[in-house]
Amino acid sequence: MKNKLKSLICGSLAVITLSQSIMAVSAEPNKHKRDDGRWMTGEYHVHTVQSNDASESFMNLENVLNAAFRENLDQLPPGSVASLTYGDPFDFLVLTDHLRNSPRDPDGNDKSTARWEAIQDQQAKIDELKASGKYAGKLIYPGFEWDMMGLDHASVAIMDSKSDSVPIDAIHEFEWKYSYDTSADRFHANETELWGARPTKDELKPNKEKTFEAIQWLKDNYPDSFALPNHPSRHNGGDGEVTIEDLRKMNDIAPNIAFGMEGMPGNQMAASHNRAEMSDIYGGVDAMVAQVGxxxxxxxxxxxxFWNFSNSDFHFKVSSNRQYSSGYWPSEYSxxxxxxxxxxxxxxxxxxxxGKSFSVYGDLINALDFTVKSKNKKAEMGEHLQADDGKKTTISIRFKSPEYNNYVPISDHETSVTNKVKVDHIDLISGEVTGKIDESQYASNKTNDTTKVVKxxxxxxxxxxxxxxxxxxxxKVKADKDRYYRLRGTNLGTDVEGYTSNGEPLKDQSFDYEGTQTPEQHEERFNNINDRNYTSMWFYSNPIFVDVVEKKNAH
Incomplete structure (x- = not known):
């Protein structure tokens, strides 16, 4: 790799010394732009053994990367319960271990560090694996999952606009200022002299304004970065709830950093509450996205x-003691x-x-071209099309589905679920665009009542x-008002008991449990969750905007 190692200029020799170990991002550098581009698949929210809540030995970094990129799958132990026969390898992956005390090194050995130091170890291991010939052409970036102050989590990748190297100093400073769950004993440079006194956990944790400050800090210092809220409805009605007001404020502060959310959350094997440990979830999709309007x-x-994305949020699939389940391996389900x-x-x-992207569960589709045309102009996902008032626009949808997905039972049981893939229907959803609302309405304006399934x-x-x-x-549809179009599709019929009603996804059935379970009951629960997920598969596209141009009166 030819990327130059770079350290940021700091006022502290200690910090400069730490910066010497910054590694270049694991991507084969090639500055040549492709004129035509290409579709790539991946995700930006996955954990390894360096997260405190991902302690299974098979969660070492190499196994996670092997699964994502479909290499050396025979190294995955049988207890990992991975099913990775179908679908393509990922092209990119962002690693997002928790921005907290890190308990282990990338191989799973005990090593207590702050996250910023753990990322140095993680990057060194990635470089070692790539130098050995693995993951050729794959793009791997070490980010982190951030406990936002006063809110739930977000996936963050801090990126240096002037370098392809991972800016360890920036992660170090961000963790010092905005991580309430990294303890003071994990810092050992002169951080106070460099960046000021650190608030206590009690001062920091509930302070939502510090979250907005952090978003502004990223914008001011590392504007190529992203910070995307994860499973936003997970804490609805409780501490850490993410509201539409919060999303609006983050997007206002830094629209190029807070440009979307994990509306199709991972952790789909979770038993607590429901998929993704959520109650407000429909067809495995966060209520914020799943509910039309x-x-x-x-x-x-x-x-x-503001776009929708999907991730695995992988911690483990089934625990080695066969008592707990969490989520699918990267590239397995979402x-x-x-x-x-x-x-x-x-x-x-x-x-x-x-915004030119779409997200899928269960490999329901593996290609999508979605466009809106008017005269000789065309727009794709994330783009705007200007269309004359009253003129016809042509909406085109081209899609492919694979023959099979990765469904297999967790353990032997009778089931009618198969790994055959078939789309039942696709909904074209549209709503009017009426412009940005006043900040006084940020909390109260929660719906778009013009939105409906138009076809x-x-x-x-x-x-x-x-x-x-x-x-x-x-x-074909007439351009009448400023509006957007988006797609969703499913393998389910419009009225499937327990799953859909009049085409709308129903709240997912929960397989939560109380009290002590027998081994047989645990296995039954794992299979019920897995069967439900592969019974109810969906894809969602990002929108295309149509801006109506009114005809000028002739005089």
Whole structure:
């Protein structure tokens, strides 16, 4: 690798010394931009054994990367319960161990450090693995999952605008200032002299304003970074709740940093509450995204470029003692498809930021072209199309599905679920764009009542696939008002008991439990959760905006 190692200039020799170990991001550098770009798949929220709550021995860094990129899968122990036969390897992965005390090194050996030092170890291990010939062409970046103050979590990748190196000093400073769960004894340089006194945990943890300050700090110092809230509805009604007001404020402060959320959360094998340890979840999708006319539609109705993503949030699938379950391995169940123009990790982030992406559970689809055309102009996901008032626009949807996904039972049991993949219907959803609201309405304006399913497409609409395996739908609609269009699709029919009603996803059935369970009951629960997830699979696209141009009166 030819990326130069770089350390940021600091006023402390101790910090400069620590900075010497900054490693270059694990991506094969190639500054040549691809004119046409390509679809890449990956995710930005996955844990390794360096997270305190991912203590299974099979969670070492190499195993997680092997799963994501489908290399040396025979190294995964049988107890890891990975099913990675179908679907493509990921192209990119952002590692997001908790921004807290780190208990272990990348191989799982005891090593107590702060996160910023753990990331140095993580990067060194990635470089070692890549130097041995592994993960060629794959883009791997060490970020972290941040406990936001007064709110739930966010995935963060701090990126240096002037370098491809991971800015360890920046992570160090961010952790000092904005991590209430990293204890004081994990810091050993002159941080107070460099960055000021550190608030106590009791001062920091409930202070939502410090979260907004941190977003501003990223914007001022590392504007190429991202901070994307995870499982935003997880704490609804309790401490740490993320509201639409919070999302609006973060997006206002730094629209190029807080440009989306994990609306299709990971941790889909969780038994506590429901998928992703959430109650407000429908078809495995956060209520903010799943409910037509809800929070996401309210944000889009303001014209905000605020996108939806999916991740595994992987900690382990089934614990080695066969008592707990959490989530699927990276590339096993959920993935994002992102259009990327270039070969570096920053290009991936630009692709995410552009909105030209869609997210999928269970490999329901593996390709999607979604466009809106008017005359000789065309817009794709994340873009705006200007259309004359009253003129017809043509919406085109082309998609492919694989024949199989990665479903296998967790253990032997009778089931009607199979790994065959078939889309039942696709919904075209649209809402009006009326402009940004006044800040006085940020908390109260939670819906977009103009949003509805304008058309439901089935196999009668898309017919047989073409020679490349694509199904095609064309739909014409008059440009009447400023609006957006987005897609969702599922393998389920419109009225499936326990899963859908009139085409809308129902709240997921929970398999939470109380009291002591027998080994047989644990296995039954694991299988019920897994079967439910593969019974109810969905994809969601990001939106296309149509801006109506009114005709000028002729005089």
């Amino acid at each position: 809800g929070v996401w539609d309210a944000l889009l109705g303001e014209g905000r470029h 993935r994002n498809y992102t259009w990327v123009e270039g070969d570096d990790f920053k290009d991936v982030v630009e692709g995410m930021r552009s 439901r497409f089935t196999k009668d609409d898309w017919g047989k696939p073409d020679k490349n395996g694509y199904y095609t739908i064309t739909y």
